[in-house]
Amino acid sequence: xxxxxxxxxxxxxxxxxxxxxxxxxxxxxxxxxxxxxxxxxxxxxxxxxxxxxxxxxxxxxxxxxxxxxxxxxxxxxxxxxxxxxxxxxxxxxxxxxxxxxxxxxxxxxxxxxxxxxxxxxxxxxxxxxxxxxxxxxxxxxx
Numbered sequence: 001x002x003x004x005x006x007x008x009x010x011x012x013x014x015x016x017x018x019x020x021x022x023x024x025x026x027x028x029x030x031x032x033x034x035x036x037x038x039x040x041x042x043x044x045x046x047x048x049x050x051x052x053x054x055x056x057x058x059x060x061x062x063x064x065x066x067x068x069x070x071x072x073x074x075x076x077x078x079x080x081x082x083x084x085x086x087x088x089x090x091x092x093x094x095x096x097x098x099x100x101x102x103x104x105x106x107x108x109x110x111x112x113x114x115x116x117x118x119x120x121x122x123x124x125x126x127x128x129x130x131x132x133x134x135x136x137x138x139x140x141x142x
Contacts, residue, residue: 002087003030004125006094007039009135014039018049021094026138029092036088040099040121043082044075055098056108060120063110072099076120080128090141091125091132102134 008015011022042048051062053072060072076099093100101119106112118126125132133141 001089002034002036004036004038004083004088004091004130005030006092006097006100006135007037007042008094009092010035010037012037012039012042014042014048016041016048016050016052021135023135023138026092026135029138029141036083036086038079038082040072040075040079043078044071046071046075052110053098054106054108054110055117055119060098061108072120075099076124079121080124088130091122091130092135092138092141093119093122093125093132095134095136102132103137104134 008021009023009026011020013020051064053060053062053068059067060069062068093102095101096104096106097119098105099119099121102122104114105117105119107115122132
């Protein structure tokens with residue numbers, strides 16, 4: 001089984017704040033699987049750290065009010081290009097991210113409020129027919 005995984009889940013310090021979202025439950029799940037770590041933002045050479053970003057009225061915007069949607073769209077295109085032609089059985093993506101959020105994202109108010117929704121990369125993967133799960137739901141994956 002080949003599994004695409006948000007690199008931050010595996011402990012890579014690639015989050016906007018320079019930290020990771022290491023998830024030991026996901027790492028345990030991946031022990032006997034072929035793992036393809038990916039971080040669209042790293043592929044696009046976005047700075048680490050960088051301003052926090054959320055989806056505001058459908059547009060990725062940073063905490064300073066700058067429209068960074070094109071940068072994030074470009075990052076998703078690079079990630080899709082990297083996995084093109086690979087037989088991926090499952091994608092495990094980081095929760096709440098404007099890129100990888102698979103179930104919920106922040107509401108765009110930068111107040112920590114969550115809403116149902118998906119990030120740009122999660123949406124693109126689902127549209128291409130990949131099975132996508134949120135890292136926090138890994139216990140439900142068989």
